[in-house]
Amino acid sequence: MKHNNSHHHPDSLTLTAFAAGSIDTYEGLCIATHIENCPECKRHMKQLELVGASILTEAKDSFVASDVKNKTLDAIKQAPQGTPQPTKKHQARNTDVPKVLTKWIPEGFGQLEWVKVNRQLATYDLTANKRGPRVSLVKVSAGGQMPHHRHSGKEITVILQGSFSDEDGIYTEGDYLVRESHENHSPVASLDKDCICLTLLDGPIELTGFFSKLLNPWLRLRHPI
Amino acid sequence: MPDTRHRKKNDAEVQEEQAWLAAIANSQDEIAFSCLFDRYAPKIKAFCLAKSPGSITMADELVQEVMVKIWQKAHLYHPELASPSTWIFTLARNTRVDFFRKQHRHQTDITAEDIYDDLIDETQDLFIAAHQKQQQKHIQQAMSHLSLDQTEVIAKVYMEGKSHSQVADELQLPLGTVKSRIRLALSKLGLSLGELL
Numbered sequence: 001m002k003h004n005n006s007h008h009h010p011d012s013l014t015l016t017a018f019a020a021g022s023i024d025t026y027e028g029l030c031i032a033t034h035i036e037n038c039p040e041c042k043r044h045m046k047q048l049e050l051v052g053a054s055i056l057t058e059a060k061d062s063f064v065a066s067d068v069k070n071k072t073l074d075a076i077k078q079a080p081q082g083t084p085q086p087t088k089k090h091q092a093r094n095t096d097v098p099k100v101l102t103k104w105i106p107e108g109f110g111q112l113e114w115v116k117v118n119r120q121l122a123t124y125d126l127t128a129n130k131r132g133p134r135v136s137l138v139k140v141s142a143g144g145q146m147p148h149h150r151h152s153g154k155e156i157t158v159i160l161q162g163s164f165s166d167e168d169g170i171y172t173e174g175d176y177l178v179r180e181s182h183e184n185h186s187p188v189a190s191l192d193k194d195c196i197c198l199t200l201l202d203g204p205i206e207l208t209g210f211f212s213k214l215l216n217p218w219l220r221l222r223h224p225i
Numbered sequence: 226m227p228d229t230r231h232r233k234k235n236d237a238e239v240q241e242e243q244a245w246l247a248a249i250a251n252s253q254d255e256i257a258f259s260c261l262f263d264r265y266a267p268k269i270k271a272f273c274l275a276k277s278p279g280s281i282t283m284a285d286e287l288v289q290e291v292m293v294k295i296w297q298k299a300h301l302y303h304p305e306l307a308s309p310s311t312w313i314f315t316l317a318r319n320t321r322v323d324f325f326r327k328q329h330r331h332q333t334d335i336t337a338e339d340i341y342d343d344l345i346d347e348t349q350d351l352f353i354a355a356h357q358k359q360q361q362k363h364i365q366q367a368m369s370h371l372s373l374d375q376t377e378v379i380a381k382v383y384m385e386g387k388s389h390s391q392v393a394d395e396l397q398l399p400l401g402t403v404k405s406r407i408r409l410a411l412s413k414l415g416l417s418l419g420e421l422l
Contacts, residue, residue, distance in 0.1 A: 012411055013389060013404055021318035022386040025326055025335040032340040042344060043353060047416050050361045052318060053311040054368050055383045061267035062274055064288060069262055072289045076258065076296040099343045127333060135335075 008175040009041050010034060019048035026133045029126075030156045030200050032100045034176040096161060101126075101198070105137075109161070109196055112137070120144030120189075126198075134201045140164065140189040153202025155179040162195030164188055242309035250299035262292055269317050275384040276321060283324075291320045306354045308361055315341065321386060360415070367414045375410035378403055 010018070010031050017023040018031045035041045095108035104126045105112060114122035121144065124137040133153075140146055142162070156178050163172040166187040171177060189195035245261045248254035266288050273284040294316050302312050319337035326333060371379065381392045389407070393400040 012416070013407055016382060016407060016411065017388065020383040020386065021322045021337070022382050022388055024329070025322065025333055025337065025340055028322075028337075028340040029335050032344060035344055044416070045344070046353075046357055047360060047364075049311055049315060050357060050364050051368075051379070051414060051416070052383050053308065053314040053361065054365045055380060056268050056272055056314045056317065057310045058365075058368070059268050059271040059275075059384065062270035062284070064266045064270050064285070068285045068288060069259070069266065072262065072266075072292045073255065073259070075289060075293050076255070079293050079297050100340065103339060127335070132333065 008171060008177050009038065010176050010178075012044070015041060015045050016048050016051075019045050020052055024133070026127070026135055026200055027156065029100065029135060030158050030176070030198060033098050033158045033160070033198055034174060036098050036100050037174050098160065101160075109137070109139070114139060121146060136199055136201075138197050138199050140187070140195045140197075142189055142194050143191045144195075145188045146186060154200075155202070156200040158198040160196045160198055162193040163190045164195045164197075165190070239308055239310075243304045246295075246299050246302050246304075246309055249296060250302065258292075258296055261295065265295075265313055266292060269313075272317055272384060273321060275380075276325070276386045287317075287320060287324055290324075291317045294320065305351055308358060311361065325386070364414050364416075371410050371413055375406050375413070378406045379410050382407065 014023075014027075014031065018028060018035075023031070035045060095102075095105070097105045097108060112124045114124050116122045120141045122139045124139075126135045126137065127133075137160075138146075140162075146164075156176070157171075158177075159171055159173050159175045161173060163170060164187045165171065170190075242261065242264070245254075245257035248257035249261070269291050270284050270288045273287040274280070277283060291313075295313065298316070302309070319341055322337040326336070368376075377396070378392055381387045381395070382389070387395070389403050390400055392398075393403040396403065
């Protein structure tokens with residue numbers, strides 16, 4: 001994903017919560033994925049960190065006992081300073097994967113063990129957690145249609161590659177979209193390229209088309225919330 | 226009339242803090258570290274206690290953890306990119322996010338470092354950085370002109386780390402009211418995105 005001209009961004013309240021650290025890290029990962037390639041949001045987020053700095057420096061001092069200081073002074077004697085931290089980031093090699101996601105996708109999208117849902121749709125889970133929100137990649141083949149679906153929680157989508165459209169418009173690389181629960185929609189990937197998205201689901205998806213209803217028990221199994 | 230509630234950080238203090246960080250980075254100066262500790266540890270503790278009042282031991286642990294990070298990462302601090310307080314805020318925020326992430330019932334392997342670190346390294350634009358340092362002064366001043374309602378919600382989001390819906394529950398306000406107060410506050414700080422209030 002290159003620098004993009006995305007038209008759909010997290011709103012300023014979401015960015016505020018992100019800058020303040022008052023957001024769960026699942027949603028944070030989606031926001032960071034968007035911000036990495038969106039200079040506008042990055043600038044805005046830096047400004048919102050300034051608010052945090054002001055609030056921190058103007059906070060009323062809380063008494064810190066001297067033994068806390070002594071313990072800290074002892075701890076820094078043990079703590080190696082200036083040595084590079086073990087790099088948690090795998091170096092992505094010539095992939096289009098945003099840096100934020102390389103920990104989970106070190107070798108590029110092509111090397112992942114995608115799970116096929118049907119001929120046009122495949123998914124890959126980034127989070128192993130069985131409860132909690134679910135962060136996954138969704139790949140829709142060029143021209144493919146996602147089954148008409150409805151979901152019970154909030155759904156966040158960040159487009160990593162390609163583009164898709166639904167009843168409301170066309171979305172391109174970098175776009176950050178939020179759908180509230182019970183909105184019904186049926187996105188279609190553009191014809192020229194597979195579309196890969198990062199998605200966060202707060203609740204299980206339900207497919208509403210006649211045939212795809214058959215898939216519901218399978219999906220619930222994968223989203224056992 | 227001078228507003229005494231909000232004592233602004235003056236330039237001399239900022240330079241002093243930058244000198245301490247440089248001394249820590251360049252010569253492992255424990256005296257400089259001790260000065261920085263005295264100034265920031267009580268703030269960091271207040272920041273941690275706000276999220277979890279009553280957990281003094283935990284707040285002390287967090288203070289220690291943040292201060293050790295400052296010691297270890299001082300060489301990564303660039304005075305031309307951020308003021309010491311902004312840099313320290315981000316370290317405190319990340320440490321607190323990770324601390325509560327580990328306690329959360331939905332444990333996740335997504336760390337604060339994963340989501341925030343890549344965003345830091347890339348903002349190497351000095352022009353923007355210089356502009357933001359100016360803006361920090363402006364924001365500090367504007368903070369004292371927020372209404373009590375607005376200050377309250379902003380403090381809950383930043384200091385207490387509460388989500389918008391948690392703030393709404395706690396203040397027994399509709400979610401929409403909380404959101405519009407935050408938007409109004411942002412707009413007073415000159416930080417609105419041109420969205421509709």
